[in-house]
Amino acid sequence: MTSSPSSSGAVSGLGQPAPAVLEPLRAGHTDGFPELLRTLGVSLLVTTYQAGKLVVVREQDGRLNTHFRNFPMPMGLAVSPWADRLAIGTKLQVCEFRDVPEVAAQVEPEGTHDACFLPRSSHVTGDVAIHEMAYGLGGELWFVNTRFSCLATIDPDASFVPRWRPPFVSELEPTDRCHLNGLAMEGGAPRFVTALGRSDAPAGWRTNKARGGVLIDVTSGEIVVPGLSMPHSPRLHGGHLWACESGAGTLGVVDPAAGKYEAVASVPGFTRGLDFAGHYAFVGLSQVRESAVFSGIPITEHLAEHERICGIAVIDVITGQVVGLLRFEDAVQEIFAVAVLPRRFPELMNEDETLLASSFVIPTQSLPDVAESVRAKPSVPA
Incomplete structure (x- = not known):
């Protein structure tokens, strides 16, 4: 079945005949994918900068429901430890x-919904190519x-605060010297990162992109x-x-x-x-377009x-077997971030001005001052 950019839609199984008129956003899945999410009690958040969607x-009722929200080039995605807050890095x-x-x-x-994420803040970083x-x-x-080849945090008085960069990067400037991209946390602090090359020259990682990637201990x-x-997405999980x-x-x-990497599973896409x-590991797959960036890498040569x-x-990380697959078609060709959200059926509002205009959140200590009629039923439009 189909889904428009601003609405939800159930998706059908892989191998189903395509509709006569192709819609811009379509997806199919293997049998058991919806049941797996239901059993785990989770949903997935996925960013695709190429299509401009979260x-x-x-x-939902034994079927898979894909819900699209518009953002300008969304890539990085973070969910707080308690899953009560999330952040999206855009252009x-x-x-x-x-x-x-x-x-x-x-x-x-x-x-129906067990979570509703409302926008609380927006911080302008400039075009720094926010990755993980x-x-x-x-x-x-x-x-x-x-772009600045560093790890950064946010400060209200600055675009960003540089906090760490690879020792081989000698200075800060926006030329994407090593294509720093992936981030693994340990104990609430950065521990490992990935980069596409050990370079201190502008876009120097491109010289040996096929086999120049590195994983670095922060x-x-x-x-x-x-x-x-082209390594991405380092994570610490299960020891x-x-x-x-x-x-x-x-x-x-x-x-x-x-100092070794051992493949556990191979899949038909650029893993990121x-x-x-x-x-269970949920891994993003991208088709990777035929371009100078992706030419010459192993996956384009054997697939x-x-x-x-x-x-x-x-x-399944125990067996290394692929036990489920969700496939996007047509307009969605590249995935950047994948996050597991421990909520069954969440909503995220970023463009519904009517709802945002009439949804108010105030500190708990201020609730006694709020009229009883408002506290009894918050104003949320149908």
């Missing part, structure tokens, strides 16, 4: 949202500032694993360090002591975007363009 993937700014359960309870159809993001200690938001500044093909070797289309485990729920897919693969 996709909320939800189970020029970071947008933060808060879950307001009282609003969720009244969004139509009433009783994560919340740290005290709710501090970290993000990969790819604490020591040392390169843990060299020689990777292991995981990463995507995107150029090879794999998800794997890193042994920092041995990673999160976990139990022993023809029509064999590469865009979507989400679910991998």
Whole structure:
């Protein structure tokens, strides 16, 4: 079935005949994908900068529901440890949202939603090519500032605050020297990052993009694993360090002591975007376009363009088997971030001015001063 950019739609199984008239946003899935989300009690948040969408993937009545929200070039995505706050990095700014359960309870159809994220702030960073993001200690938001080759945080008086950069990058300036992209947190602080090259020259990573990628220990500044093909999305989960070797289309485990990456699963797409729920890994897949950026990498050499897919693969990390697949078609060709949200059927409002105009959140200590009629039923339009 189809879904418009501003509405929800259930998606059908892979292998179903295409409709006579192609819609701009379509998706299909393997049997069992909706049931897996229902069993885990989660939904998925997915960004696609190429299509300018945040996709909320939800189970509804045994079917998969894909919900599209418009953003200008969304890439980085962060969910707080309590899943009550999330941030999206767009072309020029970071947008933060808060879950307001009282609003969720009244969004139509009433009783369906278990979360409703409303915008709370927007910070203009300028075009710094925000890649991965994560919340740290005290709710501090970290993000990969790819153009300036550094990790950064937000300050109200500045575009960004540079906090760390690879030792081989000698100075700050916006020329994307090493294509810093991925961020793994440990104990509320950055621990590992990925970059597409060990370069101190403007766009120098492009020289050896096929095998020049590195995984770096932020604490020591040392390169843990060299020689990777366009690595992304390092994560610490279940006592292991995981990463995507995107150029090879794999998800794997890193042994920092041995300095080795071992592929656990191979999938038919450029792997980028990673999160976990139990022993399942949710991995973003991109088709990768035929261009100077992606030419010469392993996946383009062993898979023809029509064999590469865009979507989400679910991998059982114990067996290495792909146990589920969501495939986007037509307008969505590249995925950047994938986040597991421990909510069954969330909503996010970023363009509904009518709802935003009449939804008010005030501090708890101020509630006694609010009229009883307002407290009894917050104003949420149907």
